[in-house]
Amino acid sequence: MAYETVEAKKGDVFILHGLVPHTANYNYHHYACVITNTHVTLKDQLHLDRLDKNYTLAEQVILRALDRESIPEFKPTRERKFWYPRNFCFKEKRIEDELKAMKDAAASKGLDASKVDSIWLSEKARSDFARTNGLLLPVHEEAGFETKQHSIQ
Structure with missing residues (x-):
């Protein structure tokens, strides 16, 4: 097994496989550890046949996985739709609850x-939260928002 060390500065972004551990930590209680990541929406749809071969990281990963240099036959099958993360209402509620408790x-x-003193008192933090969670995107008319908590079965 190979291990790599990387050093980053503020603002650097790493795109990793979902099964890569986020941190080295002991789980003495053997509790389930659930890690969720911020909602990501691509600025532009995938373009897998660029003349200049200047592919985005996501496009490079797809092409490498398919062992292709380009996919000229790739065409989007529908218009782009934006989806809000299902749990955004609960995140927003937790922020309100946290501030009230404090x-x-x-x-x-x-x-x-x-x-x-809370980061959530800053307008910039709130606007960054909205932007990074896709909350500034138009609502998908068909799906709308999922605002009901689902029971764990």
Whole structure:
């Protein structure tokens, strides 16, 4: 098994296989560990036959996996649709709950709510959250938003 070390600076992005561990950590309790990643939407649809061969990383991965240099016969089968992540409403609710809990904790100690320090109080953090989770994209009319919590069976 080969291991690689990489060094990054702020803003660098790594695209890894989904089964690559996100961190080296011990799981002493043997609890299930669920890791979710931010919703990703490509800016442009895939173009697998570029004349200049200047493929995006996603296109390069597809072509390499298919052992092809290009796929001129590839044509999109429908118009592009944007999908919101199913859990975005719950993430937004958790943020509201977190802020309320922090403000309540401050109040219980006799502190003013203005003493609460959270990244979610920043407009930039909220707008980054909306942008990276696809919340600024148009709603898919057919599917809409999934706002009901599903029971675990």
